[in-house]
Amino acid sequence: MSEASTLNPVALITGATSGLGKAVAERLSAEGYKVYGTGRNPGKDEALSRAGARCPHLIPLDVENQVSVDGAIDFIVKNENRLDLLVACAGMGVAGSVEDCPIEDIEAQMDVNFIGTVRTVRACLPHLRRSRGRIIIIGSLAGRIGIPFQAFYSSSKFALEGFLESLRYELRPFGVQACIVEPGDFKTGFTGSRKKSALNSAAYGAMAAKVIGKQEYDEMHGSLPTRLAEAVSALLKRRKLPLRRSVGPGFQRFAAWLKRIIPASLFEALYVIYYGMR
Numbered sequence: 027m028s029e030a031s032t033l034n035p036v037a038l039i040t041g042a043t044s045g046l047g048k049a050v051a052e053r054l055s056a057e058g059y060k061v062y063g064t065g066r067n068p069g070k071d072e073a074l075s076r077a078g079a080r081c082p083h084l085i086p087l088d089v090e091n092q093v094s095v096d097g098a099i100d101f102i103v104k105n106e107n108r109l110d111l112l113v114a115c116a117g118m119g120v121a122g123s124v125e126d127c128p129i130e131d132i133e134a135q136m137d138v139n140f141i142g143t144v145r146t147v148r149a150c151l152p153h154l155r156r157s158r159g160r161i162i163i164i165g166s167l168a169g170r171i172g173i174p175f176q177a178f179y180s181s182s183k184f185a186l187e188g189f190l191e192s193l194r195y196e197l198r199p200f201g202v203q204a205c206i207v208e209p210g211d212f213k214t215g216f217t218g219s220r221k222k223s224a225l226n227s228a229a230y231g232a233m234a235a236k237v238i239g240k241q242e243y244d245e246m247h248g249s250l251p252t253r254l255a256e257a258v259s260a261l262l263k264r265r266k267l268p269l270r271r272s273v274g275p276g277f278q279r280f281a282a283w284l285k286r287i288i289p290a291s292l293f294e295a296l297y298v299i300y301y302g303m304r
């Protein structure tokens with residue numbers, strides 16, 4: 027964000043009706059950002075109204091729908107005459123074997139997590155170029171390490187890594203900075219919203235159920251969303267955003283680091299043991 031815009035910078039946070047996005051929206055609101063938090067159905071329950079009390083504006087935005095994305099951004103820019111920050115957090119998960127996941131679920135996974143983020147970033151860019159603003163994309167450590175029985179979730183997050191790396195070169199001349207934040211496991215509504223396929227399939231069912239069960243156990247015992255919000259807040263206080271920042275349980279961040287320095291075959295063997303896939 028340009029130095030001229032340090033007073034009440036205007037932020038759009040997608041996926042702010044729950045979990046990590048909600049925590050970031052609350053944190054940045056408390057720090058003086060004018061936050062527009064979004065979800066497909068803001069105001070659908072009491073929890074959302076409570077978020078609304080701390081998050082001044084909660085507006086609808088479906089990342090799968092270009093008209094909805096454009097409408098929300100137009101609304102913000104008409105109200106505020108500027109946009110300084112995008113935190114692209116909207117996302118969901120699909121789990122199951124590669125062979126069993128229905129193609130519609132695979133398309134939806136990519137449409138929300140990857141194309142949905144791309145849609146939002148593209149629509150914000152003209153405004154962010156004007157304000158020399160910032161972009162934080164919420165990726166995942168599953169975008170650094172392929173997760174068994176979550177091939178399409180991992181693919182969507184790996185895609186965001188490549189997207190962000192390329193985007194940073196394009197934005198350099200305009201002074202727009204972008205960073206991908208990679209959460210490990212956090213305790214949010216994500217686990218309950220996950221769409222699971224064919225856990226009773228003859229070929230993969232038993233192993234898929236075991237591995238996904240372990241992954242969900244780790245999520246439910248993961249870090250609190252406020253920790254992610256704190257990390258985003260700390261990043262935004264830096265003069266220069268790094269390319270990526272992982273946040274969450276230490277052993278998961280360690281695994282991402284280990285993957286870079288040990289042979290792939292050894293890393294795979296460790297993962298097989300961790301998930302009991304022998």
Ligand SMILES: NC(=O)c1ccc[n+]([C@@H]2O[C@H](COP(=O)([O-])OP(=O)(O)OC[C@H]3O[C@@H](n4cnc5c(N)ncnc54)[C@H](OP(=O)(O)O)[C@@H]3O)[C@@H](O)[C@H]2O)c1
Pocket residue numbers: 040041042043044045046047064065066067068087088089090115116117118138142164165166167208209210211212213214215216217219245248
């Ligand atoms: N929790 C974890 O362990 C974890 C780990 C790594 C990465 N992440 C990433 O963190 C992000 C947030 O996840 P979370 O854990 O906070 O999950 P969550 O509690 O389920 O929140 C997901 C948010 O995304 C929104 N959303 C879902 N589909 C949408 C769509 N089509 N259009 C617009 N908004 C949509 C939801 O809002 P509505 O339902 O109101 O539309 C909700 O606000 C995701 O990108 C996820 O991949 C989470």
